[in-house]
Amino acid sequence: EVQLVESGGGLVQPGWSLRLSCAASGFTVSSKYMSWVRQAPGKGLEWVSVIHSGGSTYYADSVKGRFTISRDNSKNTLYLQMNSLRAEDTAVYYCARGSSSWGQGTLVTVS
Amino acid sequence: DIVMTQTPLSLSVTPGQPASISCKSSQSLLHSDGKTYLYWYLQKPGQPPQLLIYEVSNRFSGVPDRFSGSGSGTDFTLKISRVEAEDVGVYYCMQSIQPPYSFGQGTKLEIK
Numbered sequence: 001e002v003q004l005v006e007s008g009g010g011l012v013q014p015g016w017s018l019r020l021s022c023a024a025s026g027f028t029v030s031s032k033y034m035s036w037v038r039q040a041p042g043k044g045l046e047w048v049s050v051i052h053s054g055g056s057t058y059y060a061d062s063v064k065g066r067f068t069i070s071r072d073n074s075k076n077t078l079y080l081q082m083n084s085l086r087a088e089d090t091a092v093y094y095c096a097r098g099s100s101s102w103g104q105g106t107l108v109t110v111s
Numbered sequence: 112d113i114v115m116t117q118t119p120l121s122l123s124v125t126p127g128q129p130a131s132i133s134c135k136s137s138q139s140l141l142h143s144d145g146k147t148y149l150y151w152y153l154q155k156p157g158q159p160p161q162l163l164i165y166e167v168s169n170r171f172s173g174v175p176d177r178f179s180g181s182g183s184g185t186d187f188t189l190k191i192s193r194v195e196a197e198d199v200g201v202y203y204c205m206q207s208i209q210p211p212y213s214f215g216q217g218t219k220l221e222i223k
């Protein structure tokens with residue numbers, strides 16, 4: 001069974017950094033493209049970043065240059081390094097495997 | 112970047128009646144590999160999104176057959192043949208033909 005568990009969220013001040021983790025089970029993170037999607041309170045879904053199975057990475061313009069997606073195949077874990085955080089980054093962050101499986105999300109509050 | 116536009120943004124439906132949501136993309140979602148990278152999700156209150164339809168018209172595992180997807184190129188539709196109380200939530204279309212991937216604004220379905 002595919003399972004994704006996000007962690008690492010919390011309350012931080014503007015300008016600070018945070019690293020989110022997404023522990024995967026039931027598959028290997030390098031076998032499929034993996035994404036981060038966020039949802040600000042009361043708002044819609046916003047795609048943030050993707051890492052393809054071959055290692056290519058892409059970002060939304062809103063986070064380009066500040067966020068870095070990566071994976072550790074030995075730990076079967078996806079990461080999102082978030083630097084220079086802003087109030088508008090406040091959201092629940094979901095990791096997703098391909099198009100089909102999502103975690104429960106982790107809340108990041110920048111205030 | 113591809114912009115996804117959903118209509119309507121809200122829908123109030125009597126149980127047993129049909130519902131339809133439109134999603135239009137600013138560029139064709141037909142890839143050179145022959146697939147069209149358009150997905151439909153439902154986000155129920157307090158839950159992460161769940162996949163309903165992949166590649167325009169394929170129902171994901173466990174999705175009731177009252178849900179169907181259609182369309183091509185830039186115009187897509189999600190239909191619910193007979194709405195049930197458990198269908199309440201926000202529906203999103205999403206494209207993944209090219210990064211940055213993008214979602215529609217969401218359509219909130221409520222029951223009358």
